[in-house]
Every structure is written in structure tokens, then in C-alpha cells.
Amino acid sequence: MKNLIYLSFIFLLVGTFSCTTDTTEKDNQNADTTKVNENNQKTKQYYNLPSPIELYADLNNASVPFKLEGLNSTDKLNEYVSTSEKSLMLGVYASDIAYCAVYGMSDQTMNSFAAAKKLADDLGLAEGFDDKIYSRIDNNLDKPDSLDEISTDSYSMAINYLRSQNQEDILPLLIFGGWIESAYIASESYNASKFSEQDVVVNKVLEQGFLLENLVDYFNSLENKSKDFETIDKQMADLQELYDQTQDNKEAMITEEQFKAITAKIIEIRNFWTKNQ
């Protein structure tokens, strides 16, 4: 039980994030709109990305069937070797845990949990959550206010641990992994016989474009990025270009061709990292 709770915390590191970067604001080219920062001021930037839980809950509420094949196989666990791969895949499995939990799939939850736990151990993330935290959580499951306080401590410990170990690169990869998995599952959930932009899955995939924009901004704010980050930057730029094309539509929010192109790219990116090509 403690392990389950522990993993849920890792998942939530993925699901919602808030990071800060200090930047010097540039001219934002708002010729016909509001110019927000007129001077070169130091700006603290914070990014929020809604949790995949919200996406999965909306799919479940709309009676979109659970897609077992949407989960990443745990058989490939040993193929994820580098720290970057493990970090990203931890986000993928954590997202799978959320998907299974929302749909009440206990067996699949445990499978994904076991995979994520191994990756977390490999990354040394377990050290960010000690047994005292587990005990406090386990003892306060029915006390939401206490859990709120405990989660504050747990989060701070995790971040401080990652920083102390010079592993700040892990967090963006966790976040990206969790997001691309949720976008992938949404894409794989599309099963309509006739395309409609009113379809809930189509809408959810379209909404991911806004989360993508926040992620792109977040990644652009990072410094000293490794080669894996450059790959992700390129993949997100390609995907964003597809989303941008929907903004040129005169009538429809998204056409069937655009939807197919976007979901194909999401699937391609997700399968690239999960090595399911």
C-alpha cells in the first residue's frame, strides 16, 4: 500500500508542475494587442500543466472505453537504459497508473506500478520519499487536510533531492513523458465511425495543443539541455506546427485530415520513446 501511495506521488510530479525561470522580457511584438512588458524587466515565470487525471476522467465521464493496448508494455523495461530514458518512461508509466486508476483497472495498475517503481528506484527517486512520509500518508488517508500538508513536505523533499543530486533534468522529462502518454491514450481512444469535431476524443486531442504550448514554453526556458531535450524540442515543434494549422481553418475547429495528422504524430513521438516502433 505504501508503495502505491509513493508512486502516486511520483505521478503527480508528472501531472501538474509549476516551475520558475528568471528571464528578461523581450518585446513581445504585440503591435495590435496589449503590450504587456514595455521595459526590460526581470520576470519570474511559472508554468502549470493540468494533470492527466483530468483528461482520463473526462474520457471516462464520456464513456470512452478503456483501451488496454493503450498502456505501455512492461516487457520493454530493460530497454530503457539511460537516465533520460528512465526519467521519461517513469512519466509514461505514472500516466498509465492514473489511466488505470481512473478506470478502476486494478491489475493493470499494479503492472504499471511495478514498472514505474523499478525506474524510480533506478533513478534513486525513492530517496526523495522516506519511510516517514509513507507512514504519515498511510496514517492520514482519511484526513485530506493532513494529506495536503504531507504532500507539501513530500514535494519539497523530491525537488530538493533532485537538485542536490544535480538531477534537475529528470523533472522536465517526467512531465513530458506523462503528457505524451496521456495524449497518446487519447489518440488511441478514437473509435468513431464517422469523424465529427464534436467528438469528445477529438476535442480532448485538440485541447492538448494548449498543454503543448505550455510545455514548449517550459522547455524553451530550460538551459544546458542534453541531446534528448533537443530531440524532444524538435518533436514538439513538429507537433505544434500541426496544431497551428488548425488555427488557419475558416470554419471547422479541426478537419479529419488534421486530426489524423496530429494523432499520427503523437503516436509516432510516443512510440519513439517507448521503443514501440
Next chain:
Amino acid sequence: MNSITKLSIAMLVFAMSFSVKSYAQRCDRMKYGSDYYGDYDFRMQSVFSTLLPGDTSVVKTVVYAGKAYRIFVAIDEEYPPVHWKITTPYRVTVKKIKAIKHDTVYEYKRDEDGEIIYDENNDYKPIVTGMTVDTDTLFESKRVQKEKLVFDSEKNNSDNPYWGKIIRKTHRLFVYVYMPTDVYPEGDCANVYIGRKFLNASKSQSRMGKPRIDYH
């Protein structure tokens, strides 16, 4: 309580509290603007941070369709209200001139058979009778992000010091906070409260535990 339920509850609780944690002061413990919490849940996307004089902060967030949001910025009541704005970004395609190519086409003097006549007195160069210049402009498309003002606290005529709306279409919002240089000598917590409430209860929410809609 089975393990899945416990997991779900833990996820929900942590999700609601994750993004509101401060890195410096415990600004999250400052319950500024509590009169305006209403029945919104401010734990998911609020950001609590310390700003120094002259600092600006921006919170970039996503608001989902079908949910109601309330946003405001609050500091210690001892100080005058801080200036803040909300904008919504949008991406547009801007066409820019990449290059202008000029192709000059000369017309030459020709004989009855259409052959070009060369000038014996000028190194047998063709005799030019006319000239046209074709101009080809090459454009390149570039996506540019712009922002549209949604709310400005200094221009708010409402009795309520917050922005609130039911979101019909998912989009991003940027919340800017400007810390004056002359009012807060040592800086202070400037908390961006982003509250959300579901318009309809869902079965997922009930399965994941009772939705927490009260801040305290």
C-alpha cells in the same frame, strides 16, 4: 477502502496541492483574499511566490472548457493592492518578405528572319531595344504569439477584485503581476489565486473521492 481507491484519493489530494507550493517563503500559508474564495478550488493551479520590488511574475496556465474559473492576485492587506493583468495568448501566421528577386529581360534588335543583330561598332554586342524587369517576391510564413488583454486590475470597474468566467473553449491564460518599486521595501508574497469549479459532478470525481471545493 481498497488500494485503488486509496491511490485515487492520494492522487487527487496531491494534485490539488502540488502546484501551490512556494520555494522560498511559505506564501501558501498566507490566506490572502479569503473573502473571494467562494466555492472554488484554488489548490490545483494557484501559485504562491515572493516578489521583490520591481519584479514581475507571469503564471502560464491552461483553463479547461466546461469549468468555471476565478482568478485574482492578493498580497498582505497592509499594503495597497498590487497591479495585475490577465492576457490570453494566441498564435497567428505572419507573412514576411524573405527576398525580392529581380529578373531583367532584354529585348534585342532582330532582322527579318528573327535573328539578333549584333553591333559591329560595339564589340558585336546585341543591340538592345528594350528591357523589362520581372520582380518575384518570396515570402516566408512565421508563427508569432500575440497576447490579448483579458483583464486589468487597474481598469476593473466591478465591485469584485477578481476575474471570473465560465470557460467555453479551452485556452491558455497568462497572469502578470507587477511589484512596484516604492511600496514594498523588502518584497512580499504576491499570490496568484487560480480557482476552478466543476459545473457538473462527475462519476470519476465521486470515485476519486469527494471533490474538495472549500479552500479551508
